[in-house]
Amino acid sequence: MATHSMNKEVLVDLQEKYDKVRKLLDEDSKRDPPSEPYKSKYAASVILTDMKSILVKLVEDSDCLKFKAMLGVVSLNLGLVSVDTEELSTGEEQLMNCVDSLCDDALKPEIILILMTALNQLGILWSERGDPQKSKEYLDRAEKLYEEFTAHLSSSTAAVPFHDLFRTSSPEMPQPDTENMLERLYTLTMYYLAQVHGSLNDHVKSAAYCHTTLKRQLESKDFDPVDWALNSATLSQFFMEKNGFSQARHHLAAASYILDQYESDLNLQEGNDETFEAKRERLRHRSADVARCWAKYGLMLLSNSRERLMSEENENEEEASGTSNSNTEELGDVKHLWFTSLELSCYEDQITDKHILVYEDARKVFVDAQKWLAKAKQYYTLDEHASDCVQIVQDLSQLYKYLAFFEEDEKRQSRMHKRRVDHLESVLKELNPQYYLLVCRQLWYELGETYSDILDIKLQRLQMTDERPTPHALWKVNHLAQQSISNFSKFIESLRDASTKKMPARLNEDVLRPALIAYFRVGRLYSKIVTPDKVVQLQYLGKSLDAYQFLVDYCRNDEGAKKYVSVELAVCEDMVKLLPLKLEKLKHEVQQEGQEWKHVS
Amino acid sequence: MATDKIKVAVRVRPFNRRELELGTQCVVQMEAQQTILHHLERKQSKTFAFDHCFFSLEPTTEKFASQEIVFDCLGRDILDNAFQGYNACIFAYGQTGSGKSYTMMGGQDNKGIIPRLCDSLFDLIAKQQSLELTYKVEVSYMEIYNEKVHDLLDPKTNKQSLKVREHNVLGPYVDGLSQLAVTSFQDIDNLMAEGNKSRTVAATNMNSESSRSHAVFSVVLTQTLTDTKSGVSGEKVSRMSLVDLAGSERAVKTGAVGDRLKEGSNINKSLTTLGLVISKLADQSSGGKNKDKFVPYRDSVLTWLLKDNLGGNSKTVMVATISPAADNYEETLSTLRYADRAKRIVNHAVVNEDPNARIIRELRQEVEALKEMLKNA
Numbered sequence: 001m002a003t004h005s006m007n008k009e010v011l012v013d014l015q016e017k018y019d020k021v022r023k024l025l026d027e028d029s030k031r032d033p034p035s036e037p038y039k040s041k042y043a044a045s046v047i048l049t050d051m052k053s054i055l056v057k058l059v060e061d062s063d064c065l066k067f068k069a070m071l072g073v074v075s076l077n078l079g080l081v082s083v084d085t086e087e088l089s090t091g092e093e094q095l096m097n098c099v100d101s102l103c104d105d106a107l108k109p110e111i112i113l114i115l116m117t118a119l120n121q122l123g124i125l126w127s128e129r130g131d132p133q134k135s136k137e138y139l140d141r142a143e144k145l146y147e148e149f150t151a152h153l154s155s156s157t158a159a160v161p162f163h164d165l166f167r168t169s170s171p172e173m174p175q176p177d178t179e180n181m182l183e184r185l186y187t188l189t190m191y192y193l194a195q196v197h198g199s200l201n202d203h204v205k206s207a208a209y210c211h212t213t214l215k216r217q218l219e220s221k222d223f224d225p226v227d228w229a230l231n232s233a234t235l236s237q238f239f240m241e242k243n244g245f246s247q248a249r250h251h252l253a254a255a256s257y258i259l260d261q262y263e264s265d266l267n268l269q270e271g272n273d274e275t276f277e278a279k280r281e282r283l284r285h286r287s288a289d290v291a292r293c294w295a296k297y298g299l300m301l302l303s304n305s306r307e308r309l310m311s312e313e314n315e316n317e318e319e320a321s322g323t324s325n326s327n328t329e330e331l332g333d334v335k336h337l338w339f340t341s342l343e344l345s346c347y348e349d350q351i352t353d354k355h356i357l358v359y360e361d362a363r364k365v366f367v368d369a370q371k372w373l374a375k376a377k378q379y380y381t382l383d384e385h386a387s388d389c390v391q392i393v394q395d396l397s398q399l400y401k402y403l404a405f406f407e408e409d410e411k412r413q414s415r416m417h418k419r420r421v422d423h424l425e426s427v428l429k430e431l432n433p434q435y436y437l438l439v440c441r442q443l444w445y446e447l448g449e450t451y452s453d454i455l456d457i458k459l460q461r462l463q464m465t466d467e468r469p470t471p472h473a474l475w476k477v478n479h480l481a482q483q484s485i486s487n488f489s490k491f492i493e494s495l496r497d498a499s500t501k502k503m504p505a506r507l508n509e510d511v512l513r514p515a516l517i518a519y520f521r522v523g524r525l526y527s528k529i530v531t532p533d534k535v536v537q538l539q540y541l542g543k544s545l546d547a548y549q550f551l552v553d554y555c556r557n558d559e560g561a562k563k564y565v566s567v568e569l570a571v572c573e574d575m576v577k578l579l580p581l582k583l584e585k586l587k588h589e590v591q592q593e594g595q596e597w598k599h600v601s
Numbered sequence: 602m603a604t605d606k607i608k609v610a611v612r613v614r615p616f617n618r619r620e621l622e623l624g625t626q627c628v629v630q631m632e633a634q635q636t637i638l639h640h641l642e643r644k645q646s647k648t649f650a651f652d653h654c655f656f657s658l659e660p661t662t663e664k665f666a667s668q669e670i671v672f673d674c675l676g677r678d679i680l681d682n683a684f685q686g687y688n689a690c691i692f693a694y695g696q697t698g699s700g701k702s703y704t705m706m707g708g709q710d711n712k713g714i715i716p717r718l719c720d721s722l723f724d725l726i727a728k729q730q731s732l733e734l735t736y737k738v739e740v741s742y743m744e745i746y747n748e749k750v751h752d753l754l755d756p757k758t759n760k761q762s763l764k765v766r767e768h769n770v771l772g773p774y775v776d777g778l779s780q781l782a783v784t785s786f787q788d789i790d791n792l793m794a795e796g797n798k799s800r801t802v803a804a805t806n807m808n809s810e811s812s813r814s815h816a817v818f819s820v821v822l823t824q825t826l827t828d829t830k831s832g833v834s835g836e837k838v839s840r841m842s843l844v845d846l847a848g849s850e851r852a853v854k855t856g857a858v859g860d861r862l863k864e865g866s867n868i869n870k871s872l873t874t875l876g877l878v879i880s881k882l883a884d885q886s887s888g889g890k891n892k893d894k895f896v897p898y899r900d901s902v903l904t905w906l907l908k909d910n911l912g913g914n915s916k917t918v919m920v921a922t923i924s925p926a927a928d929n930y931e932e933t934l935s936t937l938r939y940a941d942r943a944k945r946i947v948n949h950a951v952v953n954e955d956p957n958a959r960i961i962r963e964l965r966q967e968v969e970a971l972k973e974m975l976k977n978a
Binding site: 187238296303432442453571574578 | 767870
């Protein structure tokens with residue numbers, strides 16, 4: 001057996017070597033020249049190999065846990081260096097060595113940090129090799145290890161940091177960055193599992209692990225508030241798409257809470273310098289983004305509610321699926337994703353997380369989302385963020401559209417659609433089509449549809465009454481039809497080739513269906529214009545026919561287009577057969593009338 | 602002319618002297634619009650399709666793609682677009698030694714895309730200008746590094762970060778970026794050389810994971826047409842942007858070049874990338890349209906650049922350069938994957954239409970009514 005004094009010398013030597021390794025890896029390697037990028041790492045590797053042979057002997061001789069742990073640290077670091085210097089196979093071998101030699105003592109405080117680090121690294125390694133399943137195995141092991149260790153935790157079993165293993169004398173003061181090393185490792189395990197589940201296409205699990213990562217960041221108080229809030233708000237968008245409205249709202253509320261807290265903190269600080277300004281700017285920017293996420297939440301809630309009501313009508317369901325969301329939510333087992341350390345009720349109470357059934361509730365959601373859009377628009381101004389500003393206006397238009405669905409009074413519905421028109425037209429006229437052509441197209445199209453929606457409401461009302469429509473009412477109908485036609489036409493015109501001024505023989509897949517539908521709608525709209533003058537009627541009927549004809553001709557020339565508009569095509573084919581006959585009839589009437597007039601004069 | 606997608610071209614360079622001396626194997630094959638990458642040991646090869654595959658390996662072969670051919674395919678359209686008043690953008694991507702500089706700049710006797718573009722530009726101007734039609738050419742040069750924009754042509758301010766803006770009338774621009782008048786390619790060459798001196802040095806350290814510095818050189822063409830009788834003049838302004846994308850080997854492996862172009866399944870080690878992971882998660886649609894949710898931009902500046910050059914009447918081209926050598930297999934594969942991903946970037950500003958079931962029902966009824974009416978006519 002080695003004497004106490006000889007051991008002490010060996011230990012001091014090991015400590016010095018370890019300190020050297022740390023310096024090489026943590027400091028020197030950052031300054032390695034591009035021509036020798038791994039210089040420090042290779043140097044560290046040499047020392048580590050030396051330490052390894054010393055420790056192997058020590059372990060053989062005494063089987064002491066501390067030596068085993070030290071050997072584990074050395075193997076771990078050899079593995080890390082190998083991975084960093086792109087020798088994955090050697091790295092794997094060393095890391096596996098480390099894990100295998102320590103797994104019998106896994107739950108010991110001297111061992112746990114080493115093992116968790118090694119398992120995390122093996123997770124990364126296998127992921128880099130393109131085997132997420134294998135990666136997940138190691139990360140799952142790390143997760144279980146933590147859970148078992150912390151289940152049996154008592155005050156004396158704090159995990160031992162690496163360099164404490166090598167230290168030969170008492171520390172002067174606790175090293176700050178080794179505190180909570182276990183917690184930090186576990187947070188990384190959670191983060192890596194989030195990514196691996198993403199690679200395995202289990203997105204719900206991935207989101208759950210992202211939530212856990214965020215939660216742990218909160219609890220460790222180790223996070224950048226703006227980043228954290230943005231992440232939480234972004235995650236909410238995932239949840240709401242899965243009908244997890246409670247979870248979505250909760251994550252949005254958390255985001256707002258953290259941002260508000262950060263804003264108060266900033267306000268307490270004094271400063272006018274560039275860094276302070278940059279912080280304020282960043283806060284403004286990302287607050288606007290969180291506001292947009294909130295608005296999308298409201299929109300999705302309204303849109304989902306509408307779909308539910310519409311599908312219930314169609315299926316004639318007997319039980320109105322009450323106010324609970326759980327039957328349509330797709331989050332499965334991982335529902336309980338709450339930031340228990342935050343008090344969020346004042347944020348969450350502002351908007352519901354249940355499906356909407358009646359107008360009053362829809363209106364509350366509308367008002368809330370509208371307020372968030374107004375906030376976002378303060379940052380995303382038209383002259384600095386034109387595209388974003390337009391998107392916000394489009395969201396506002398959608399809000400009105402959904403609100404109109406829940407409104408039963410037709411006059412009020414019309415007014416809501418009219419608000420849409422006002423907002424869309426007012427932003428459209430400010431845009432230069434040279435730079436924003438695609439955006440202008442979207443706006444023209446939506447205006448075409450909106451005017452058409454208002455038209456339909458008016459027509460319906462006219463049909464319901466038995467009285468003759470007033471001239472004003474007819475004028476209104478025609479005006480709406482013309483406006484709708486005008487907007488659809490502008491959309492169509494924008495597709496013309498810039499030099500030849502002709503419609504392209506083949507339309508781009510992205511615009512194919514909208515373009516053909518635009519013709520379809522225009523065809524129908526021309527037939528809605530009311531006029532006593534038969535000559536004018538004839539003109540409009542001709543234009544209607546032309547529009548339907550375009551669709552038919554296009555599909556004849558482009559077989560592939562048929563599948564995009566099969567239903568509309570069938571109707572158009574009928575129309576182009578029948579309308580010419582109607583046209584003939586009308587022409588005949590016009591001629592007869594002309595002759596009658598002749599007789600008179 | 603209008604397109605929502607990037608046109609992607611790949612070019613393979615000849616063997617260099619060292620490779621020839623070592624007798625290195627060629628692992629790149631090109632057939633029409635396909636590039637095939639062979640692995641010497643494993644039997645499977647990987648095939649990629651691109652809009653253009655420029656085979657510049659061997660000057661004596663028939664299908665050799667010379668500087669002139671590359672320019673004819675990619676540069677002429679861009680110039681035409683500019684004279685019509687529309688914007689264009691060329692992205693150059695390639696790792697050190699893959700021939701990117703040669704393709705973009707070239708040398709005295711074998712000029713690359715940029716000198717040819719500029720020469721043609723000034724030639725056309727000389728031919729077309731008159732009392733009524735005058736031209737002005739200005740250039741700007743900026744660097745995007747760590748989400749910050751620096752003016753490489755203004756020695757006073759190039760440490761400051763400039764703001765990118767989208768004006769509703771003026772379009773996208775960088776606030777405060779200096780624009781200098783030029784009258785020849787020589788002027789342009791001199792300015793680029795000056796600007797290059799100011800590029801961030803740290804960006805070239807291969808070990809730095811955040812070494813993503815992109816340089817954007819823009820040529821702004823202003824055409825003024827004056828009606829001599831009335832004195833009224835109209836202006837057309839177009840911009841050609843040449844983006845040199847950071848192509849460090851590390852950057853490609855960690856996928857650190859814009860979140861839309863992130864490499865597949867590698868784990869990001871640092872929690873600083875949590876935002877990108879969550880964004881990616883939220884982005885992947887579960888059948889819904891992209892407009893139903895809002896995913897905040899992370900790599901905003903580069904994405905903004907890409908976004909604003911797609912769609913409308915802008916032309917966007919990416920040129921990726923690769924080495925033919927077997928020992929560059931990994932880098933070549935990375936580049937090809939990157940270029941492949943670029944193909945799929947589409948401006949998502951597609952029109953969303955409302956369902957028109959009601960209208961169809963109504964029209965069907967009308968068809969029936971018409972049939973009835975004509976039967977009785």
